[in-house]
Amino acid sequence: MSLYELPPLETRKTAPNYTPEHDAPEVFGAVRSIEVILIHWWDEPQRHPTFDGTVNWLAREATKASAHRIVEDGRRARMVDDMNIAWHAGPANVKSLSIEGNPRRSDGDYAAVAAEVAVMRRKFGNDLPLAHHYDYMSTTCSGYDLARVDREARAYAAAKYGTGSGGSSGGSSKPAPWVYTVKAGDTLARIAAKYDTSVQTIARLSDVRNPNRIKTGQELKIPSKVKRAPAPWVYRVKSGDTLSGIADKFGFTTGQILRVNDAVTDPDRIKVGQKIKVPSRN
Ligand SMILES: [Zn+2]
Incomplete structure (x- = not known):
């Protein structure tokens, strides 16, 4: 089977209904974190809903609902930015x-959903689990087979990014760079300034030959030492990690990490696989 070709991300219409990341503590009583990817279908299959119909529906104020991505075989749209809350x-x-x-769930639709999962995991962690809407609320959404989505997402990531299924390796190595997708109007200088790094660093990491020529939709590597995607996000403890080491890695003090992790009562006792919240820098 050939690798699914990721279509360009459509961003012409977006959803007006979402909670901005910084409002999370006030609205939800918790900081924004990314711990799970929910796979929905956009309506019951027998109604044969369309991609454009769904984009239009979620772009309406009156809908009072949203989602981060809408995908089908050959198309994908971003309705809400990842760090905001759909x-x-x-x-x-x-x-x-x-x-x-x-909801028709063709082989191509499965490939589209799986590729989107792989893109999200690449940004937020290879071990992000999948769940159904009905795991959290009473609904028939969705009929996607999550084991299949997971399998296809891992195969896609392995083929496209060379990502092993066991997550990142080498606890002591520097965190891998994360990926920024160029938006219309971006310049490399502006992106570098935004993430506190240099044009040269991004160009070198991303194999950009001519820094004056970047294209919308192009993926650039941003050194993660400098600044990750807008935090807060969740870090999973790996073997050999210490809390002070984790704090150091992300440029915080142990105290700053402890302040947002009520569950950690003894900083000397953290377990492999445990989730540690990393505070926002904003
Ligand atoms: Zn749903």
């Missing part, structure tokens, strides 16, 4: 990303 699954909103897939 309104798709009540109590799960603050800690999740959401993908709405075409």
Whole structure:
């Protein structure tokens, strides 16, 4: 089977209904975190809903619902930015990303959903689990087979990014760079300034030959030492990690990390796989 070709991200219409990241503590009583990806379908299959119809529906103020992505075989649209909170699954909103897939669930639709999962995991962690809407609320959404989505997403990531299924390796190595997708109007200088790095660094990491020529939709590597995607996000403890080491890695003090992690009562006792919140820099 050939690798699914990721279509360009459509951003012409976006959803007006979402909670900005910085409002999370006030609205949800918790900081924004990304712990799970919810796979939805955008309507019941027998109604044969369309991609454009769904984009238009979620772009309406009166809909009072949203999702991060809408995908089907050959198309993908971003309705809400990843770090903002889409309104798709009540109590799960603050800690999740959401993908709405075409309910017809063709092989191509599965490939589209899986590729989107791989893109999200690449940004937020290779071990991000998948869940159904009905895991959190009473609904028939969705009929996607999550084991299949997971399998295809890992195969896609392995083929496209060379990502192993076991997550990142080498606890002591520097965190891998994360990926920024160029938006219309971006310049490399502006992106470098925004993430506190240099044009040369991004160009070198991303194999950009001519820094004056970047294209919308192009993926650039941003050194993660400097600044990650807008925090807060969740870090999973790996073997050999210490709390002070984690704090150091992200440029915080142990005290700053402890302040947002009520669950950590003894900083000398953290467990492999445990989730540690990393505070926002904003
Ligand atoms: Zn749903």
